[in-house]
Amino acid sequence: MAVQRVATRANWAAGNPILLPGEIGFETDTGNQKIGNGVEGWNKLHYYGSPGHWGEFSSTVEQTATADTPTEVTFNKTDPNGDGVRIELNSRITVDNPGVYVFEFNLQLSNNDTQIHDAHFWLRRNNSGSDGDVDATTTAASVIEKHGGVRGNNNLLIDHTLTLAREDYIELIWAPSNANVSLRAGAAITSPYTRPSRPSVVLNVYQVAAA
Secondary structure (H helix, E strand, C coil): CCCCEEECHHHHHHHCCECCCCCEEEECCCCCEEECCCCCEHHHCCECCCCCCEEEEEECCCECCCCCCCEECCCCEECCCCEEEEEECCCEEEECCCEEEEEEEEEEEEECCCCCEEEEEEEEECCCCHHHECCCCCEEEEECCCECCECEEEEEEEEEEEEECCCCEEEEEEEECCCCEEECCECCECCCCCECCECCEEEEEEEEECC
């Protein structure tokens, strides 16, 4: 089907027209579209499909934090092929367009102490203080102790789906109970076998629906 009518999101909402059955309305500032049914106005129609914005980010350095002190998880590497999702100020995962987005974090936790210690992680939206904390997003992990002179290591996966507006940003905050707990990267090795490097954190963000 060909695009029939185009306007900005604000103009579509203000006019609230009834599109003909099968008629497409396109938002020039978001890339989103709706398809008419001949009955409901624009504001009652659901968005159709998704422009498919995405991003992948990681960190190649070890990250530490003071015990029981909320600290932003940071990223220093970006997949250049990503589209519509970016990192600002090393920690703010920012979306260029409104939509429903899935955030998948993979964290490499390490403990250099001889006792087990905990770490808590949660999401923060559009704010550098606790006022931006997103309800019901806290995840706890217990990191095993050092053994045989080798650091204890745990892998933690965090997965959340959020509806975001244009220029919204999300940060992952963490607070270990002991400073010996870190997010640890690892170098590539060639002996006793070849293995690529290990990032301290990897984040995949992908849009699953327009909104």
